[in-house]
Amino acid sequence: MEKDAGSLIQNNSSKSAVVRRILITGICAAAILGLPLVVQNTYYIGIANFMIIYTILCMGLNLILGYTGLLSLGHAAFYGIGGYVTAILMTRHGFSFLPALLISGILAMIFGMILGIPTRKVRGDYFCLLTIAFGEIFRLVAQAWIPFTGGAMGIVAIPIPKIFNWVIRSEVDFYYLGLILVGFTWLSLTLLIGSRFGRAFVAIREDDLAASVMGINTPMYKILAFSIGSFYAGLAGSYLAVYQTTITPSSFRLEESCLMIIMVIVGGMGGMLAPISGVIIMTLATEAFRSLAEYRMLIIGVIMVVVLLFRPQGLFGTAAFKD
């Protein structure tokens, strides 16, 4: 907290730092926006699109894990809820993409709220277990409830999304759609963290008990963090549905939740942009070993152990785990 506040004040006071910051941001933004012009290979754009999905997921998860310290291993379920809601609305009820996206986010948020309520009573490890159970129930029900979710085969032929006159068809189109979603996520979360709510989240991150003594309604904020984080997961799922045009339960296994957690941890919890580095590193690591696909979980497992043994605060993180 002190560190954050300190660095903010510093940035405000010294102009050169502000200029440098704007410059770096500008260059990064230009590089990200111009990427499809330079990289013509759609395979690489596809990798970037998956990074975008994980960025949205991890930014939301970071609010849960990094700010309120709740270890949720059920994040893939909210991602899945978003995916299935969009798939069902667009294939069976003729919804267009934008309303489906919004409803996906909101439904995921409602489920997040429901799962967040027990944080009042269930703590620590037990809460983690609860999220695992929720995630597995979601996946198993998606697998078993064939008339509604299509079972293990999932839902296929999700229509091509269209926003006003923009038909989103190619990898590059999806890249820009994803960037819009990331921009929205980043902007809304930055506004949130800067607000009164955000300061409460930071206080909870620093010291749960002290925050509650200061009159912050910690259970309410935890539920809030959980529902907001889930909302973004719902958006990511909706994007995945239209991007892949199919949705299957196997995309939402516990491993996905673990991967998101480890992305957030590798990048560093608690910062706004730090998880992105985790997303990039983990995606590149798993892509680099694509020819060794059967070693994927082995590699992820080793990274999980090694990072936490030697650098639990992540590569760029400010907040380490606290009790």
Add this chain to the structure above:
Amino acid sequence: MLIEVLIVGVMVGAIYSLVTIGYSMVYGILKLMNFAHGDVYIFGALLCYTLLAQFHLNAILAVVLAAVAGGLLASLVEFIAYRRLRAAQHRMISMITALGAAYVIQNSSELKWGNQVQSFPSLFPADHIVIMGSQVSVTHIFTLIIAVVVIVAFNLFLKYHKAGKAILCVSEDIPTSSLMGIPINKTISVVYFLGGVFGVLGGVLYSASYNAISISMGFRGTIIAFTAAVIGGIGSMGGALIGGMILGLSENLISVYVSSSYKDPITFLILIGILLIRPTGILGRTEAGKV
């Protein structure tokens, strides 16, 4: 029909108790969710499968070898992934390394044995005996007896053997035990070793009674052990027994009378229910939070 279901349920329950005991013991001592537990047990069971099916070893020898290998693997995981973190700032850290270790073991076993369901050889004769008018397979009876004998023997070990008493002391209070001259690291290694051994025994009995084994049973085993331990009261031996029995019976009743594809979701629902209503479990003690 009902009696058969109940007998199978009790047998499965006994196996689950066996798997849960090791898990619950670890939790009782270190307050660590050992995610690798199920993967260790499936590794041992798969090893036993190879020893039996490929090397045609004597059944008892194969089971013993596999159980020892599982135990060693469990202590190795403790040594590499958990020991350094015991004094760590936050328990979540070791939880995540535990998950990482689980994936490493799971993926390595998958590379060796693949992810298909394989048929596990029977360990007992395929006879039936008649109890109260229903046919009961000898395998089920033997499995039940072995599980019960192991659980009783382990309880006696805890109560009367020096090393067993040391385990109980360490689970009460690590710093005090260390002041009393109990070798903490050694005791914890023993706990993990025994946890692995019981897990593999449970895994072998389970695979043998269903004649099937696959890698996906590993994660399921972890969750079953979690759930049973939480239902009964985590860290308690009697609780592990009760939790295992409840799960074994409910699972069999559900798969016979409802549908086997909803067996696992309902297990998870039971877990959520228990966590919400009584997070300390049936026999668990409530611990006061420290500031």
